Amino acid sequence: MRVLAGTRETPPPVWLMRQAGRYLPEYRALRELTASFLDMCFTPALAVEATLQPIRRFQFDAAILFSDILVVPLALGQAVTFEAGDGPRLDTGALGQLREHVDHARLEPIYETIDRVKEVLPPDVALLGFCGAPWTVATYMVAGRGTPDQGPARNLAYENPQALSRLMDRLVEGSTEYLVRQFRAGVDAVQIFDTWAGSLPPAEFARWCVEPVARIVAGVRTAIPGAPVIGFPRGAGTSLPVYMKTGVTAVGLDWMIDPGFACAQVPPGMALQGNLDPLVLRAGGTTVDAAVDAVMAAFAGRPFIFNLGHGILPDTPIPNVERMLARVRAT
Numbered sequence: 034m035r036v037l038a039g040t041r042e043t044p045p046p047v048w049l050m051r052q053a054g055r056y057l058p059e060y061r062a063l064r065e066l067t068a069s070f071l072d073m074c075f076t077p078a079l080a081v082e083a084t085l086q087p088i089r090r091f092q093f094d095a096a097i098l099f100s101d102i103l104v105v106p107l108a109l110g111q112a113v114t115f116e117a118g119d120g121p122r123l124d125t126g127a128l129g130q131l132r133e134h135v136d137h138a139r140l141e142p143i144y145e146t147i148d149r150v151k152e153v154l155p156p157d158v159a160l161l162g163f164c165g166a167p168w169t170v171a172t173y174m175v176a177g178r179g180t181p182d183q184g185p186a187r188n189l190a191y192e193n194p195q196a197l198s199r200l201m202d203r204l205v206e207g208s209t210e211y212l213v214r215q216f217r218a219g220v221d222a223v224q225i226f227d228t229w230a231g232s233l234p235p236a237e238f239a240r241w242c243v244e245p246v247a248r249i250v251a252g253v254r255t256a257i258p259g260a261p262v263i264g265f266p267r268g269a270g271t272s273l274p275v276y277m278k279t280g281v282t283a284v285g286l287d288w289m290i291d292p293g294f295a296c297a298q299v300p301p302g303m304a305l306q307g308n309l310d311p312l313v314l315r316a317g318g319t320t321v322d323a324a325v326d327a328v329m330a331a332f333a334g335r336p337f338i339f340n341l342g343h344g345i346l347p348d349t350p351i352p353n354v355e356r357m358l359a360r361v362r363a364t
Contacts, residue, residue, distance in 0.1 A: 034159050034221055036336045037261045037282050039302045044364040045329075045337045046094035048161070049354075050265075050285075051344030052087040053099050056351065059086050070115040071107075074100050080146040081153075088158055090351075091358060095159040096150065098215070100143055102165025102226055105207050106174050108135040125177040128200065135207040137214060144218040151219035159222060162215035166227035166266075167204035167245040174200065183232040190237060197241070205245050209252035212260075216253070222261035224285065225249065228343075230276075231268015231287075238272045246279040254280075263306060267343060274298045288313075288342025292331035304336035309357070311346050317353035325360040 036042055054060055063082055067073045074080055083099035103121055107113045110132045112124040137144075151160055164170075168186075175197075176185035189197045212223050230242045246264060253260045265285035266276045273295060276284070286295050286307030299305055313324040328339065339361050345354070 034261070036304050036338055037222055037263070039304065039336050041334065041336050044362050045332075045339045046159075047339040047358065047361050048093040048095040048097065049087075049341050049345050050097075052091075052093060052097065053083045054345060055347035056345055056349045056354075057086055057090070059090075071101070071104075071113065074104065075142045077142050077146045077149055080143070081149045084146070084150050085153070088154070091354060093158070095161050096154055097161040097224070098143070098147060098150070098163060098220065100146075100163070102163070102170055102228075103173060104140060104143065105135060105164060105170060105204065105211055108132075108137070108139045108211075109203060109207055110136070111174060120179045121173060123173055123177045125175065128174065131200075131203055133203075135210055137210070140211065140214070144214055147215060147218035147220055160220050161263075162212065162218075162220035162223040164208045164211055164223070164225060164249075166225050166230070166242065166264075167201045167208060167249075168233070168241045169227050169229045170204055170208075171197065171200055171241075172229050172232075183229050187232065187237075190233075190241060201241065201245050205248045205252070209249050212249065212253050212262075213256045216257045216260055222263065222282070223253075224263040224265055225281070227264070227266045229268070230266035230272075231270060235272055235275070238269070239275055242266060242269075243275055243278055246276075246281070250280045263304075265306075283336075283338070285340065286342060290342075292328070296332065296335065301335050304338060305332055306338040306340050308340070308342040311341050311343055311349070314341065314353055314357055315346050315349045317350060317356060321353060321357050322360055325357055329361065329364055 080099045084096050088096050103113050111127040114122045172183040172186040175189055250262050261282045263283045263285055264279055264281035267287045269276050283304035283306055288308050288310035309328050313321055
């Protein structure tokens with residue numbers, strides 16, 4: 034939280050995207066207790082445990098709520114399921130019958146999870162909430178599943194931008210309400226995941242990625258003044274300066290962006306987060322040593338949170354994570 038406020042810390046705080054996940058044997062055992070992934074997200078006792086597991090094992094400096102970006106479409110009335118080994122499935126036929134507002138009763142187990150985690154989390158560990166950015170969530174809602182090029186939503190943006198605008202308006206409002214409720218339940222900061230931001234050309238990036246996130250940030254801060262918000266526009270690349278118009282507190286960087294470019298474009302007092310390649314972490318050994326050193330050198334002298342450039346991969350060996358953490362914390 035000090036880094037998000039603009040203070041440089043040595044060593045930097047560290048957490049990992051998807052730090053609660055299949056690379057942990059204790060997570061795999063927990064997952065066996067429910068029939069579906071969403072059942073686990075909506076069972077507070079299990080979601081609390083999943084949130085805390087990586088904190089117990091690695092003593093990360095932040096815990097991130099165990100949930101999924103697709104709970105907002107679910108709360109808007111679109112059926113969502115997860116197929117084992119094949120990702121999410123969403124009912125595209127429901128797009129014309131979405132609710133005007135999210136059903137917070139449907140999301141109540143998530144708010145309960147936050148409250149229960151906050152009660153037992155060590156006081157020196159921050160609790161992060163999150164949501165998916167409207168563009169990224171819309172790509173799943175329109176296609177009914179993940180796609181390699183986000184083609185269905187991109188086509189809709191060109192062929193019927195009014196329809197996409199209506200969907201985005203619903204997602205902006207619902208995501209804003211959802212994040213406000215997370216803050217009121219006890220999170221210290223939130224992250225907005227725009228995993229598919231890089232799929233759009235510059236003008237469309239400004240319209241479908243930057244403007245909706247800016248509206249969410251403004252809406253959250255109207256209810257929660259000064260709320261810390263981390264933006265993660267994966268694949269933004271040279272559009273990073275445009276993304277700064279969102280008003281986020283800090284920017285999460287993917288592994289594809291040049292650190293020097295990012296440091297030049299983001300004000301020196303603003304926190305950056307990232308950006309170790311998840312494949313490097315999976316490789317381990319001296320490869321991870323060199324990569325950690327390079328990341329630390331690139332962002333030295335400014336507020337910085339060490340993280341990956343995307344989520345930790347399921348087949349990442351635990352000793353590699355331990356080695357990475359030791360390297361960061363020996364700074």
